[in-house]
Amino acid sequence: MIPKNKSMTKSKFRRSVLLPFVVTFLFLGASSCSEIKDKKVLYFAHSLPITHPVHKGILAFQESLNEKSEGKLQLKIFPDAQLGSERETLELLQIGSVAMTKVSAASMSSFAPEYEVLGIPYLFKDSEHLFNVLEGDIGKELLAAGSEYLLRGICFYDAGSRSFYAKERAIQTPSDLKGMKIRVMNDKMSVDMVNTLGGSATPMAYGELYTALQQKVVDGAENNIPSFVTSNHYEICKYYTFDEHSMIPDVVVMSSTFWKTLSETEKKWVQDAANESVVKEKQYWKETVEENMKVLEEANVQFIYPDKTLFSNQADALTKTLMQDPKKKAMIERIRAVGAN
Template sequence: MLHFSKLAAAATLAASLMAGSAGAQTVLKSSDTHPDGYPTVEAVEYFGELVKERTGGRYAVEVYHSAQLGEEKDTIEQVRSGVIELNRVSMAPFNGTVKESIVPALPYIFRSEEHMHKVMDGAVGDQIKTAFEGAGLVALAFYDAGSRSFYNKTKPINSVADMAGLKFRVIQSDIFVDMVAALGANATPMPYGEVYSSIETGVIDGAENNFPSYDTAKHFEVAKHYSLDQHTILPEVFVMNKAAFDKLTPGDQAIFKQAATDSVAKQRELWAAKDAESRKKVEAAGAQITTPDKQGFIDAMKPVYEKHVTDDVLKKMVADVQAVQ
């Protein structure tokens, strides 16, 4: 009888452990340099909600906004090494690691945001996603970041000639450094979080970014001249550590990919609203927005393309992007 009781107790304990295991939740960490409420932050939070719902609560996502886990350069290394599982980051810092990511970072490669959507939702986007696996990452989604334009504290920019000698902060990307040099200005790569104080103290004259970043980082307070040259319409990428992704069951992998896809539509909707809201806000605060003749800027990009589009793979990708209508 005692032996039966021991067996029953063991069985009860095993059942309890199995139930606990089935109900256990794996929490994944995701980083974003932008503040709470920013469209990319909300999109990843929405992704997390979908994953939690569709896996019955087995997975949850914690989004660390406002660069809580570090600036983008740091968090890229964290996600590649598996310290964190997820990261939303600009495409440009990957240009030296994922060759194919060079193409969407090229100045004036996209004619409009709609053109960018068609490209990134299609075969070229799939090609770029596949390339990220070589860097130990799974590219789950491409998010909007609008068009990037120059802004500075010194003067309005109406032509390439007005760029001469100005110092601009750029993303840590050789393409961006070369783009600024081709326009006769000086590029200073630095973390996003250092831009405000650097403009304020005169270390740099300005930077380049979209309206929501210009707004939420309060750069409009120290750099009033915003020139709508729209040199890049650079998508951002939401990545997952490949080893962590590979540990998921095929069913869960499908859930994660679909949740990421579903988050794209949400992010685009949020982005369009935020972009309009931010432009209105900075104009009301006194930002001076000018629209230069883009052709001079486009013509100046020839050496940038010659330097960075160096092999047949990239040349074909550029042609494929230009062919998308």
């Protein structure tokens, strides 16, 4: 079942205008293109700007797929939410109007609840632990789980760690979050996490956040360094706290409808190209963080390095609540066991 949106946002209006065009191209243009040029063109939509390291990873995917297929299978990329928000592009995949997207695992959890576990605060010790999980049996299970909802996971991209940033004051301890409206993704885990830590979680579309910060609709937000910079939120928020409360990866997803139209050879091209792009995206991410830290220093953003145990201890109440569910408990224990090895 496709989740329902509550209001007609700008991105939803944009999608309603573009959808007929997208459908016409994919089901008419792409087929005639295939007959004439012996190639298939898959639309890949995502919400990040072209300066973001994840977009660079997608470009690497595009290049690798073109090389492997000798131009027979290609990606046409629509960045910067041109076809809608993460939630909306996932809906487009479900109805078969767009072939692929990149979304946060938090957005996927609204469609495929198995992904919810990836948003649990302080579940992963470090990035090595995270990718040992994502590139092992657990990660494969999660990617496959989305197929039930017409959303086939292809691979995970590095999205670093998420931390708090604020406009008016530094966040040194969880008590500093009291009374602060913090923008979060429209995801139950993100809402519960901020509320558990003492803030007032405010779900909001990412594209609306800059203005919301300007107009003091919210007092701050939480995200990784590259997103903090490419969104220009650092122009408004001068306090960035490295509490690193979660490490939610990005997910490359393909419409199950499109996946079924591919031959076995084409499926292998897609998966191999995606796997190669993962390696490159990780490097792009590392390089971008280093560059972005210099940008933030020059912009006089104050970095706060708190005692993270103050945050993790308080967040543990949420984890204990989740572990009352036997399935979630089993998955959490499996993930922790990977980190212990």
